[in-house]
Amino acid sequence: MTTLEDRSAATEGPGPVAEPAATPEVSFDTSPEAYRHWTLSVDGEVATLTLDVAEDGGIVPGYELKMNSYDLGVDIELHDAVQRIRFEHPEVKAVVVTSAKERMFCAGANIKMLAASPHSWKVNFCKFTNETRNGFEDASAHSGLPFLAAVNGTAAGGGYELALACDQIVLVDDNSSAVSLPEVPLLGVLPGTGGLTRVVDKRGVRRDLADVFSTTAEGIRGERAVQWRLVDASVKARDFPQEVARRAAELAARSTRPGAGAGGVALTPLRRETDGDTTRYEHVRVVLDRNSGTATITVLGPAAVPGTVEELQEQGDAAWLLAATRELDDAVLRLRTNELAIGTWLLRTEGDVATTAAYDEFLLANRGHWLVNETIGFYRRTVKRLDTTSRSLFALIEPGSCFVGALAEIAFAADRQFMLEGIWEDAAEEGREALPPAVIRLDEFNTGLLPMSNDLTRLQVRFLGSAAELAAAEAAVGRDLLAADAAELGLVTSTPDDIDWEDEIRLVVEERASFSPDALTGMEANLRFAGRETPETKVFGRLTAWQNWIFQRPNAAGPEGALRRYGTGKRADYDRKRV
Amino acid sequence: MTTTESTPQSGTVTGDAPRPTGPLSKIDYSERIPNNVNLAGDRKLQRALESWQPKFLDWWKNLGPSIPTHDVYLRTAIAVGRDGWAHFDRVPMEEYRWGIFLAERDPDRTVAFGHHKGEPAWQEVPGEYRSDLRRLIVIQGDTEPASVEQQRHLGMTAPSLYDMRNLFQVNVEEGRHLWAMVYLLQAYFGKDGREEAEELLKRNSGDYDSPRILGAFNEETTDWLSFFMFTYFTDRDGKYQLGTLKESGFDPLARTCEFMLKEEAHHMFVGTTGVQRTVQRTAQLMKEHGTDDIWEYGGIPLSVIQKYLNFQYSVSMDLFGSEVSSNAASYYTAGLKGRWMETRRKDDHLLTDYTMEVPGIESGRMTTRTVPMLNALNLDLRNEYSADCENGVKRWNQELEEAGLEQRLFLPHQGFNRKVGAFAGHHVTPTGEIVDEATWERSVGEYLPTAEDRARVAELMVPHHEPGEFAGWISPPSVGINSLPVEYDYVRF
Structure with missing residues (x-):
């Protein structure tokens, strides 16, 4: 995810770039009318996403987005566009990703931006871009929506990684356009959005050739790129549009999307009210406590269940799970990006258990419908965001909660689960509603519909060490599990009663806050993903982890490091010791 | 060591238990468990104690004093005021009212040392220090019932009713x-705390499978001389540990320990006067018969008393831990455990720029090395302790001097018989000479009680259970308990 952007600028730039004075609050709100860098056009069954980055459109001041290089702002638009294709354009059966610039498909992440960014910004940026690219593959696998990269110019670094996330890559054969991963030879870092993983794991490039490719700054073009399996086809410029159109039509023909007449659901702007440290959406509430460094995220369950999918479709983006997921996704992204010092998230739900269970049943009964399928997929990706969030996650399961099926996955995504045993004894005296004891209820969402990035369910990961325990938990599907049952089944960590509750939570939060945030991030990431590897887990667990280390090393980020010296004309001065 | 008992107050009953506040539960807690922590109004604590108290009583029945008695003249703390904490009465031991008392709260108290110096003292456990504080409290708590278990059979061989009563007083106060x-664990540490509280009753002194945490508390107290030595030297370690916890930034712990220190003073009194009365009798017999070997006259030879002293002092020194300790440093910096008399010390109470000389042995010679003060806090406390121990030895030597004898008792060298810290693994004589293994093996019988010494002391341990009667190896005290005569029937059967 890097760029060959403007090597002629080498003379103007001083080495180390000053960090931006203050990182502005990042918003993920956008819509096609507001895009500055992408164009989304739909022609029958094929949508085309065209990248034409506005040089002066950086999300943070201090750099120019030359040569179709991107930053977080560019990627927020891409993420939004893919979401809209999923929900607003069910008629679309294939997506073409291409560039509007001459001879430049995409130069990857902007180097000036990377060199100037604090470490946390780089990490968050990479995580989001990775999730967006994983989203392409998720759409192909689960929504029948394949992607085609029409690489009509050079695709370098993150530009080639964008193409790698697509099902097919067609490279223009103009004797100059190449695909490349120049990070190692030019910048002293890794291609950090899955490039190395996908080259060998997804495309099956032979490892020695991949080694040559990843150390050749100018990249590979033409027939050789095809032979090495770096691209699927190399096509003369004059044949390029036809070949892209042909392949797109072929992909569309195999799609399982509903096609014309399905009627999309418009994603209207999110309603978000912020009052100090409290943010309210319709179905999600986020309350920050800066003293204790916590965010309490409460997801509200459904108030009613649609009778038919037609009714669901009429509700549009106001339908409960779609709306709640959009809000939760937005809350997660904003907290991740804007609230770095809020290190512990307390995850809650509020709502009626029976209604939530009925909503799950409704979704399960209609899962063949494209809108239900898209909604479940969106929710699945959002819970996956929790898995890869570098915050301590504690689920608080209290009377009045509705950790049922899909919503229960929020609890299982957490690092620990606290479930109140019994009831709030003093509720009546204190004038609060006397609520029955909290329950957890499992359904099919917990046993297969919402896998993690390793393709295992959270229950499978949780009970990796015991098939019997997994079987016992899965056999509890449909039962209302009280705290004692949940504890016996190993679904919760601890079950304090109302006398101990407040103190237990306070102590565990304070204790968490006293540990090294870095060590916690590493520890949690290691404990969350037990079990087998997939390319996706490798992207987050191996590529990203190494990249984050390299980003901290003087060889990349030091004043004489490659990332800081890139474009200055000065050569990086490496510490030659292998670590 | 002065105590309320050595300077008795008038009257037998002083001070009232505080009136219960808050909604009354089925059990009248303020009656059964005297307290100043609003137990009657604290649902959480009540429930915790409801389950714990019967287990405590079972433990007391099974592992408390083994000799059956009708009642004992005991002091019970029923309030924290000047009057309330020393309430005397005849009590059947199983009906003793174990109470919960914290010294009065100073609303302006701040953390006096370490990283949090100057911040308001913590009224709740900071999550960051939860496990460290729990560990400190559990270790302290583990020593308390241990000594009761170690001393359970001593009542059988009490040299007098007065001494038996003192033993029981020590036992009930432990x-x-x-x-x-347990109160602190249950009131401030949630479920983990309750579990630890139960564990305190499950571990038993000397139990092979589930011993007490610290070594010195797994040694059986075989006879009354070792009991007196134990209360003098080992309980004094407890006093110094309490003294450091009294400085803690965690206010409830500080206040609890402050109040405990008052009671600990009585244990010191039992030890000081017990050894003193033994030495007094020994000196009397030595003078009378013109010999050191007074076994045949029913006394304990001074050399044997010295050996008992050597043993108890050295194992108690081990309780302070290693001279150089990173735990001690982090407890201090965290504000969990201060120094003895922390607030009276004239330094910055941060100690990051100070150093201290720490003794040790290198190449067969006594040396010292300089270490950061923060790491030497165990030694700092141990030095305070040693200086305090000297006072008792002086008092005992006064008996010898008054009898016109030349011999004197003395504290052995800090390196003598040590199993923990810089001197562990070396052989150092009581006078501070470093000797080799063979020499040590040859002479250890002169330094530490031999099996024969212990057997002969045990032979002297003949019970005297009639009011006013005293065994021949110990002198009677000059005054009784709480202004009562020495001949009072302090224990009734």
Whole structure:
């Protein structure tokens, strides 16, 4: 995810770039009318996403987005566009990703931006871009929506990684356009959005050739790129549009999307009210406590269940799970990006258990419908965001909660689960509603519909060490599990009663806050993903982890490091010791 | 060591238990468990104690004093005021009211040392220090019932009713100190705390499978001389540990320990006067018969008393831990455990720029090395302790001097018989000479009680259970308990 952007600028730039004075609050709100860098056009069954980055459109001041290089702002638009294709354009059966610039498909992440960014910004940026690219593959696998990269110019670094996330890559054969991963030879870092993983794991490039490719700054073009399996086809410029159109039509023909007449659901702007440290959406509430460094995220369950999918479709983006997921996704992204010092998230739900269970049943009964399928997929990706969030996650399961099926996955995504045993004894005296004891209820969402990035369910990961325990938990599907049952089944960590509750939570939060945030991030990431590897887990667990280390090393980020010296004309001065 | 008992107050009953506040539960807690922590109004604590108290009583029945008695003249703390904490009455031991008392709260108290110096003292456990504080409290709590277990059969061989009563007083107060630590665990540490509180009753002194945490508390107290030595030297370690916890930034712990220190003073009194009365009798017999070997006259030879002293002092020194300790440093910096008399010390109470000389042995010679003060806090406390121990030895030597004898008792060298810290693994004589293994093996019988010494002392341990009667190896005290005559029937059967 890097760029060959403007090597002629080498003379103007001083080495180390000053960090931006203050990182502005990042918003993920956008819509096609507001895009500055992408164009989304739909022609029958094929949508085309065209990248034409506005040089002066950086999300943070201090750099120019030359040569179709991107930053977080560019990627927020891409993420939004893919979401809209999923929900607003069910008629679309294939997506073409291409560039509007001459001879430049995409130069990857902007180097000036990377060199100037604090470490946390780089990490968050990479995580989001990775999730967006994983989203392409998720759409192909689960929504029948394949992607085609029409690489009509050079695709370098993150530009080639964008193409790698697509099902097919067609490279223009103009004797100059190449695909490349120049990070190692030019910048002293890794291609950090899955490039190395996908080259060998997804495309099956032979490892020695991949080694040559990843150390050749100018990249590979033409027939050789095809032979090495770096691209699927190399096509003369004059044949390029036809070949892209042909392949797109072929992909569309195999799609399982509903096609014309399905009627999309418009994603209207999110309603978000912020009052100090409290943010309210319709179905999600986020309350920050800066003293204790916590965010309490409460997801509200459904108030009613649609009778038919037609009714669901009429509700549009106001339908409960779609709306709640959009809000939760937005809350997660904003907290991740804007609230770095809020290190512990307390995850809650509020709502009626029976209604939530009925909503799950409704979704399960209609899962063949494209809108239900898209909604479940969106929710699945959002819970996956929790898995890869570098915050301590504690689920608080209290009377009045509705950790049922899909919503229960929020609890299982957490690092620990606290479930109140019994009831709030003093509720009546204190004038609060006397609520029955909290329950957890499992359904099919917990046993297969919402896998993690390793393709295992959270229950499978949780009970990796015991098939019997997994079987016992899965056999509890449909039962209302009280705290004692949940504890016996190993679904919760601890079950304090109302006398101990407040103190237990306070102590565990304070204790968490006293540990090294870095060590916690590493520890949690290691404990969350037990079990087998997939390319996706490798992207987050191996590529990203190494990249984050390299980003901290003087060889990349030091004043004489490659990332800081890139474009200055000065050569990086490496510490030659292998670590 | 002065105590309320050595300077008795008038009257037998002083001070009232505080009136219960808050909604009354089925059990009248303020009656059964005297307290100043609003137990009657604290649902959480009540429930915790409801389950714990019967287990405590079972423990007391099974592992408390083994000799059956009708009642004992005991002091019970029923309030924290000047009057309330020394309430005397005849009590059947199983009906003793173990209470929960904290010294009065100073609303302006701040953390006096370490990283949090100057911040308001913590009224709740900071999550960051939860496990460290729990560990400190559990270790302290573990020692309290241990000594009761170690001393359970001593009542059988008491040299007098007066001494038997003192033993029981020490026992019930150790029981109350256990209560105090259990209170903290249950009131401030949630479920983990309750579990630790139960564990305190499950571990037993000397139990092979589930021993007490610290070594010195797994040694059986075989006879009354070792009991007196134990209360003088080992309980004094407890006093110094309490003194450091009294400085803690965690206010409830500080206040609990402050109150416990008052009771600990009585244990010191039992030890000081017990050894003193033994030495007094020994000196009397030595003078009378013109010999050191007074076994045949029913006394304990001074050399044997010295050996008992050597043993108890050295194992108690081990309780302070290693001279150089990173735990001690982090407890201090965290504000969990201060120094003895922390607030009276004239330094910055941060100690990051100070150093201290720490003794040790290198190449067969006594040396010292300079270490950061923060790491030497165990030694700092141990030095305070040693200086305090000297006072008792002076008092005992006064008996010898008054009898016109030349011999004197002395504290052995800090390196003598050590199993923990810089001197562990070396052989150092009581006078501070470093000797080799063979020499040590040859002479250890002169330094530490031999099996024969212990057997002969045990032979002297003949019970005297009639009011006013005293065994021949010990002198009677000059005054009784709480202004009562020495001949009072302090224990009734």
